[in-house]
Structures are given as C-alpha cells and as structure tokens.
Amino acid sequence: METPGNLFVVAAPSGAGKSSLVKALLELDSHLAVSISHTTRTPRGQEQQGREYVFTDEATFxxxxxxxxxxxxxxVHGNLYGTSRTAIxxxxxxxxxxxxEIDWQGALQIKKIFPYAVLIFILPPxxxxxxxxxxxxxxxxxxxIAQRMENARAEVAQARHFDFVIINALFETALFDLKxxxxSQRLKYAAQRRNKSQVFAALDLI
Ligand SMILES: Nc1nc2c(ncn2[C@@H]2O[C@H](COP(=O)(O)OP(=O)(O)O)[C@@H](O)[C@H]2O)c(=O)[nH]1
Ligand SMILES: Nc1ncnc2c1ncn2[C@@H]1O[C@H](COP(=O)(O)OP(=O)(O)O)[C@@H](O)[C@H]1O
Known part of the structure; x- marks a missing residue:
C-alpha cells in the first residue's frame, strides 16, 4: 500500500530500550506520531488506557x-497485540x-502491506x-522476566530481516542513530516518492 506518509517500525527484545528511545525521538520530532496498539496484557504501574496501549479483553480483540x-x-509473550487500521x-x-513499536512478527506483516516501511531493530549491548x-x-x-529473556534469543535472530540494526549501549548514541x-528516509522519500511540488512540502519536514 502506498501512502504519502513515512512508516517506521521499531522492534526489539523486551527491555532493550525501544519505548525509551521512541519516546525521546517523539519529543525531538513533532512530525512523528506513535501508533497506539491494542493489547490483552494488563496495564503496568504508570500505564494509562489509550496512552501506551488500548487495553482490551481477549473476546473484544x-x-x-x-x-x-x-x-x-x-x-507475544502470551498476550495478543495488534495495530488497528484506525491507529495509522x-x-x-x-x-x-x-x-x-511492535514485535518482529508484526514488523514483517507490515513490510508486506507497506513495502516502503523502514524496519529498525534495537539490540541491547x-x-x-x-x-x-x-x-x-x-x-x-x-x-x-525469565520468559522475556528466553524469547529474546529467538527475537534477536530475526534482526537480519530488518533494514537497520541499532545497538542501544549509550542511550544518546542510539537516539542519534535512530534520528x-x-x-535519511525522509531525504530518500523526498527524492523518490513525491512529485516535484511535493518535494518542497517534504523538505519542510527535513
Ligand atoms: N505485533 C505487534 N506487537 C506489538 C504491538 N504492540 C506492542 N507489541 C510488542 O509486544 C511486545 C511486548 O510489549 P510490552 O508488553 O509492552 O513489553 P516491552 O517490550 O517490555 O515494552 C513488544 O515486543 C512490543 O513491541 C502490536 O501492535 N503488534
Ligand atoms: N541505553 C540505556 N542504558 C541504560 N538503561 C537503559 C538504556 N535504554 C533504556 N534503558 C532502561 O532500560 C529499561 C527498559 O527500557 P524500555 O524502554 O522500557 O525497553 P523496551 O520498551 O524495549 O521494553 C528502562 O528502565 C530504561 O530506562
């Protein structure tokens, strides 16, 4: 599917730092929005309905x-997660x-629907x-935690299907890499996917 907007997919094993990196990226980049997924997982301490996720029961999902x-x-890790059409x-x-911000299985599904989506895998050091x-x-x-560590082995093996791998050792370095x-995707998009008049609109984003 072709849309005028760029689509970035960030995946990582649990705990690698993807939520922290994406949150920091969004604070720096007002042209970017994160998609709010649906999940059957129960909310963590600070999480709010409709902010981190739309929390839902399995029947609804x-x-x-x-x-x-x-x-x-x-x-993923025993719970259902999904990107609704209305979210993006x-x-x-x-x-x-x-x-x-989704797992590798979702990332590969998204790449089939949106071949231009940029798939980024975050690795811990x-x-x-x-x-x-x-x-x-x-x-x-x-x-x-034990289950997530075990699942991480199989997840990391999927990094080879991604367009970019970023190692989140030093947070600021990883954030710079993500930015x-x-x-660079916006520059590529401006050159390749937009017509002439749209190039100038695209350059406003860069
Ligand atoms: N396929 C898919 N995975 C998702 C979605 N939303 C979140 N996930 C992934 O589900 C996994 C577990 O997420 P979560 O329970 O928030 O734990 P975290 O990885 O420790 O932040 C992570 O790999 C998320 O990226 C989604 O909409 N679709
Ligand atoms: N580069 C880093 N160095 C040290 N700690 C980090 C780094 N990046 C993230 N963290 C911390 O690691 C934990 C997991 O990060 P989080 O963003 O929740 O991971 P994920 O969303 O991938 O599960 C959080 O406590 C976060 O503050």
Missing part, C-alpha cells in the same frame, strides 16, 4: 480480528509520519545488560 480491523496482530491509516494518508534493564525497570515479575535513520 478476537472480534476485531474477525472484522478485519487490524493491519497486523501477533501473540488517517495519519499516513494525511502525509504524516508514523512509528510503530549484551544479554546480561538486557536482564539488568528488565530488573531495573521493576515492572515485571521474575517469571515474566539519522528517520532523517
């Missing part, structure tokens, strides 16, 4: 699948840029640091 309301959905369609069609970040975040029980990817 499955009814949305049946009605074709998701661009993609997946079962209008914004992309208005020519605005959207970032999806080590397994040990990943575990420490999950523990320091203090949001998940030890059994949940650079977004910036």
């Amino acid at each position: 499955r009814a949305m699948i049946d009605r074709g309301e998701f661009f993609e959905w997946a079962l 369609e209008d914004r992309l069609n208005r020519g605005e840029d959207v970032v999806l 080590s397994w040990n640091e990943l575990q420490q970040r999950l523990q320091r975040r203090g949001e998940d029980q030890p059994d949940v 650079t990817v977004v910036h």
Whole structure:
C-alpha cells in the first residue's frame, strides 16, 4: 500500500530500550506520531488506557480480528497485540509520519502491506545488560522476566530481516542513530516518492 506518509517500525527484545528511545525521538520530532496498539496484557504501574496501549479483553480483540480491523496482530509473550487500521491509516494518508513499536512478527506483516516501511531493530549491548534493564525497570515479575529473556534469543535472530540494526549501549548514541535513520528516509522519500511540488512540502519536514 502506498501512502504519502513515512512508516517506521521499531522492534526489539523486551527491555532493550525501544519505548525509551521512541519516546525521546517523539519529543525531538513533532512530525512523528506513535501508533497506539491494542493489547490483552494488563496495564503496568504508570500505564494509562489509550496512552501506551488500548487495553482490551481477549473476546473484544478476537472480534476485531474477525472484522478485519487490524493491519497486523501477533501473540507475544502470551498476550495478543495488534495495530488497528484506525491507529495509522488517517495519519499516513494525511502525509504524516508514523512509528510503530511492535514485535518482529508484526514488523514483517507490515513490510508486506507497506513495502516502503523502514524496519529498525534495537539490540541491547549484551544479554546480561538486557536482564539488568528488565530488573531495573521493576515492572515485571521474575517469571515474566525469565520468559522475556528466553524469547529474546529467538527475537534477536530475526534482526537480519530488518533494514537497520541499532545497538542501544549509550542511550544518546542510539537516539542519534535512530534520528539519522528517520532523517535519511525522509531525504530518500523526498527524492523518490513525491512529485516535484511535493518535494518542497517534504523538505519542510527535513
Ligand atoms: N505485533 C505487534 N506487537 C506489538 C504491538 N504492540 C506492542 N507489541 C510488542 O509486544 C511486545 C511486548 O510489549 P510490552 O508488553 O509492552 O513489553 P516491552 O517490550 O517490555 O515494552 C513488544 O515486543 C512490543 O513491541 C502490536 O501492535 N503488534
Ligand atoms: N541505553 C540505556 N542504558 C541504560 N538503561 C537503559 C538504556 N535504554 C533504556 N534503558 C532502561 O532500560 C529499561 C527498559 O527500557 P524500555 O524502554 O522500557 O525497553 P523496551 O520498551 O524495549 O521494553 C528502562 O528502565 C530504561 O530506562
């Protein structure tokens, strides 16, 4: 599907830092909005309905699948997560840029629907640091952390299908790398996908 807006997909093992990086990126970039996913997971301490996620029960989620309301959905760490059409369609069609923070299965589904989507995989600097970040975040029980660490092995193996890999060792360096990817995609888009008059509109975004 071709839309006037750019689509960025950020995936990473739990605890690698994708939410922190995307949040920091959004604060620096007013032309970018994050898509709010639906999930059957229960909210964490500070999370609010409709801000981090639309929290929903499984029956509601499955009814949305049946009605074709998701661009993609997946079962991740035992819960359902999905990107609804309404979360991104209008914004992309208005020519605005959207970032999806989703798992690798969803990322590959999105790439099929939107071949120009830019897939970015965030890696932690080590397994040990990943575990420490999950523990320091203090949001998940030890059994949940153990499951996420185990799943991380298989998730990291999927990085080869992505367009870019960013190692989140030093936060500011990883944020700079992420900004650079977004910036270079806009430059490429301005050159390739827009007609002449739209190039100038695109340059306003750069
Ligand atoms: N496929 C898919 N994955 C999602 C979606 N929303 C979130 N996820 C992924 O589900 C996984 C678990 O997310 P979450 O429970 O918030 O934990 P976190 O990874 O520790 O932030 C992460 O890999 C998210 O990127 C979605 O709409 N679709
Ligand atoms: N570069 C970094 N160095 C140290 N800690 C980090 C870094 N990036 C993120 N963190 C911390 O690691 C934890 C997990 O980050 P988070 O953004 O929630 O990860 P994810 O969304 O990938 O699960 C948080 O406590 C966050 O503050």
